């Protein structure tokens with residue numbers, strides 16, 4: 001059974017919003033609650049097949065082992081919830097995109113109502129209608145490689161982002177080195193056990209073939225992210241810089257102009273950042289994961305040992321001179337600083353610590369983003385309950401306030417911001433800007 005913390009009824013959720021967080025959109029409240037608690041689906045909700053399925057593009061982002069959720073091969077990548085005259089819910093909801101994180105014990109279920117509509121249910125209350133993402137046209141094409149296209153170049157964020165996990169493992173290996181929240185290596189093992197064609201290292205030629213087809217057939221995809229695990233030694237005879245830069249270097253200028261090119265990698269030295277810019281990388285994500293220095297040491301032991309937290313932070317800051325501050329977007333894992341037995345027990349102290357980091361970066365024109373921590377099984381922190389919902393709502397409120405204080409632009413490469421428009425699916429930061 002997955003751990004839970006502070007469950008709300010549908011009415012209780014609306015009351016919390018009205019009484020304490022009315023300055024945030026209700027869409028952000030429900031999105032954060034679904035992201036931290038996960039979702040389940042009834043059989044009726046999965047009887048259709050014409051939607052884009054969850055591709056397990058890097059992590060599982062599930063709250064249970066795959067073998068305990070056999071429907072994981074048939075669920076959508078995301079859901080889009082909304083209310084209208086037919087389904088009014090407990091409060092009005094503009095269309096809101098939310099990543100699917102499976103949890104059989106979640107209070108949220110997608111089902112069908114008596115009229116056959118897909119609906120989101122919490123307890124006995126129907127909260128919203130539900131849409132599943134369309135299958136991109138390029139998923140229907142054939143390719144020279146014998147792998148599913150969703151394995152080579154999966155689409156997420158309602159088709160906006162192509163997610164290129166070119167290395168499916170991480171060389172920070174085992175509990176003394178892996179980031180304690182990360183299931184990249186566990187996901188790999190689970191997927192292989194399930195018999196999926198999970199490619200460890202992707203062939204640059206396959207990536208380019210896929211991107212060229214996407215460019216020719218798809219107007220929704222606007223960006224791609226090249227990423228994967230860290231390379232601390234050699235991979236295919238290359239060090240981390242040469243391994244990851246082989247992908248953008250192999251692309252034509254036309255492809256790099258067609259898409260916003262993003263890369264999630266470690267905090268590199270300046271000469272290596274210059275090489276990335278020369279290769280055509282526009283947006284750099286050197287993810288710092290958690291701000292508090294002591295927690296960074298405990299939660300990211302591999303990164304601490306190989307690069308070190310202070311070094312990591314100073315490299316992020318220095319990279320703004322190379323990419324331009326607004327193109328440096330380091331991620332943190334929102335909520336991991338409250339992991340049971342390791343992190344803060346007081347949510348206000350957790351929010352204050354994280355906001356210290358936000359203020360530090362935003363004062364320099366660097367806008368971090370955050371994902372919502374999913375305590376995944378098999379990870380050292382996987383037994384923890386998710387953080388309280390009020391932690392996330394306070395974080396969102398403060399994130400927006402600091403962003404406004406420094407009058408910063410919306411981070412590029414995430415599509416439109418705002419309620420009803422945002423497609424970033426793993427936290428509500430774009431919904432509240």
Ligand code: SF4
Nearest residue numbers: 170178179182229230
């Ligand atoms: S560096 Fe950390 S977060 Fe990134 S893939 Fe490796 S273990 Fe996971």
